[in-house]
Amino acid sequence: MVGVSGADLPRAIDPDVLRPRLPSPLQEVADERFARHGVRLLLKRDDLIHPELIGNKWRKLVPNLAAAGGRTVLTFGGAYSNHLRATAAAGRLLGLPTVGVVRGHELADRPLNPSLARCAADGMRLHFVDRSAYRRKDEPETRAALLRATACEEAYVVPEGGSNALAVRGCTALGEELRGHADVVALACGTGGTLAGLAAGLSPGQRALGVPVLRGGFLGAEIRALQDAAFGGPRGEWSLDERFHFGGYARTPPGLDAFAADFGRRHGLPVERLYVAKSLYGLVSLVEEGAFPRGTTVAAVVTGRPDVS
Numbered sequence: 001m002v003g004v005s006g007a008d009l010p011r012a013i014d015p016d017v018l019r020p021r022l023p024s025p026l027q028e029v030a031d032e033r034f035a036r037h038g039v040r041l042l043l044k045r046d047d048l049i050h051p052e053l054i055g056n057k058w059r060k061l062v063p064n065l066a067a068a069g070g071r072t073v074l075t076f077g078g079a080y081s082n083h084l085r086a087t088a089a090a091g092r093l094l095g096l097p098t099v100g101v102v103r104g105h106e107l108a109d110r111p112l113n114p115s116l117a118r119c120a121a122d123g124m125r126l127h128f129v130d131r132s133a134y135r136r137k138d139e140p141e142t143r144a145a146l147l148r149a150t151a152c153e154e155a156y157v158v159p160e161g162g163s164n165a166l167a168v169r170g171c172t173a174l175g176e177e178l179r180g181h182a183d184v185v186a187l188a189c190g191t192g193g194t195l196a197g198l199a200a201g202l203s204p205g206q207r208a209l210g211v212p213v214l215r216g217g218f219l220g221a222e223i224r225a226l227q228d229a230a231f232g233g234p235r236g237e238w239s240l241d242e243r244f245h246f247g248g249y250a251r252t253p254p255g256l257d258a259f260a261a262d263f264g265r266r267h268g269l270p271v272e273r274l275y276v277a278k279s280l281y282g283l284v285s286l287v288e289e290g291a292f293p294r295g296t297t298v299a300a301v302v303t304g305r306p307d308v309s
């Protein structure tokens with residue numbers, strides 16, 4: 001199976017519960033910052049796939065939920081992780097037990113922030129660990145101790161951010177849906193799992209352009225490793241532009257907020273700040289730098305939407 005579509009939802013999952021809107025809508029929008037340079041802009045509305053498993057989280061989680069086969073799903077995240085929230089929501093919808101291992105032991109003694117409160121309300125059991133244990137969570141001994149401490153030795157483990165080989169293969173459908181529609185596909189990257197799959201699904205001549213929202217310049221190697229794990233080698237044409245992280249994860253300076261609010265007003269969609277705003281800002285900057293020849297069609301993937309809670 002390449003990619004996941006509504007038609008081939010894994011049988012273990014009740015299709016009425018997680019039925020997605022796929023392919024996600026593709027909308028052309030008029031934006032003079034692009035038109036002035038002879039560039040067409042399309043929005044790939046992955047934010048509309050599912051009301052609770054939003055955007056790329058649906059594409060990445062569903063193949064893993066199927067593989068879990070009814071076992072408890074254990075995964076990892078920071079205090080504001082979209083991935084933890086999506087996993088918790090999926091657990092509630094499917095009646096699957098979920099456990100979230102959260103970075104930051106000190107959080108255990110404080111009232112839950114809205115993101116973690118939502119996870120808990122969805123039935124996710126939260127387990128807080130200190131930052132050094134969290135950093136070592138993928139090392140065998142730390143992992144084994146964690147699974148013992150949470151009584152989860154039998155659980156199905158999804159890595160931080162949800163990006164494993166199944167998740168990456170789930171995202172190839174996003175590329176396939178864009179075949180024939182755009183020359184360049186731009187998106188925000190956290191773990192890079194979505195980009196790794198998307199690039200593999202595009203047709204020759206199309207390319208993916210990733211905007212990392214974390215600082216560090218390590219993401220290229222991780223995307224290559226994810227493609228190795230998912231496909232046995234490199235796939236598709238892709239590149240990263242590392243200039244638009246705005247200081248790092250969850251940093252959203254006022255200039256970025258203003259940009260996002262303005263983009264949302266122009267085009268009538270809510271712009272999520274941690275990821276989507278940075279990718280759109282990067283895209284507008286690239287167009288204004290003349291990075292795309294006239295006649296180019298660019299699709300921006302709207303990978304998520306702001307919290308509605």
Ligand SMILES: *Cc1c(COP(=O)(O)O)cnc(C)c1O
Pocket residue numbers: 055056082083161163188189190191192193194195272275276303304305
């Ligand atoms: C999780 C998330 C991403 C990052 O996806 P990766 O596959 O980790 O690169 C991008 N955008 C939004 C809105 C997200 O929630």
